[in-house]
Amino acid sequence: MSGPGLKNATIAAGAVMVLSVVALAVDYAVMRGWTPASDAQIAALQEKVQRDAKLAPVLAAEQKRIAEFNRARRARVNWLSLVLVGAAAGFLGGAKRLLAGQARPPVRVPERGPSAVWPRAGRAVAAQAAAAAPEIDLTFVDGLIEKEGRGAEAAIPILQAIQAHYRYLPDEALRRVCHLTEISPAQIAGTSSFYSRFRRSPVGEHIVRVCHGTACHVAGARQITDELRRELAIAEGEDTDPSRTFTVEEVACLGCCSLAPVLMVDEHTAGKLTPATACDALAAVQPGERA
Ligand code: FES
Structure with missing residues (x-):
């Protein structure tokens, strides 16, 4: 992630981390x-x-x-330790995202208004979305705003509900939110890029999770992912095929390492894969086309 919001949050987490260490040391x-x-x-x-x-x-x-003094002291140390762990996690996560963000072009925050163009991950996605995006029914967004309110504090619940409803954050829905509430495009851009669960591009009908945990990595997970992407013609920098049937994700251990390398297509698990058999696993959800 990039952006001043993340940078400030990372600095704040670092400051809290240092203060917690100092407080514990003084104690x-x-x-x-x-x-x-x-x-x-x-x-x-x-x-x-x-x-x-x-x-x-x-x-x-x-x-x-x-x-009583010792009891209070133990509670204080526990509390400070929790703050330290939380701040350290926030600082490291933020620093990692900031470093990763330096490798990508900066996110352009759009002007507020009907002609605004929302930042996309790349031109290919924008072109794909324009070509195949279904009509967005904005009555859901209107009802959602009535329910959650129009204040800036409603940003996260509104984005979560939009993500759950459309399975990603459509530009039209985000523009509608900005038009009807006090939530700004910059706030949405910052929030949606900070939380990895928010998607800015449409997701496929089926989610293919390729395990890249240690056992699967050693057993050839990279080749499995590469073969799936090649077979599905997923463009560089994207994770979804042009027909939006499959989204391919790389995930951590799926918990069945003895079957490595493993993938899941929605709720179906397939193991002991090779690049040659990986695509057959997609037949679990599309038997007619990929058996
Ligand atoms: S490492 Fe892949 S299932 Fe555990």
């Missing part, structure tokens, strides 16, 4: 001095109690205070 340093002192204090009180039993309530109160 550790303070406790290194405090623990022996409190232990000595308790030991001294215990000695006094042995000589004077009337001091027993004082000892009990002190022990209770120290126990």
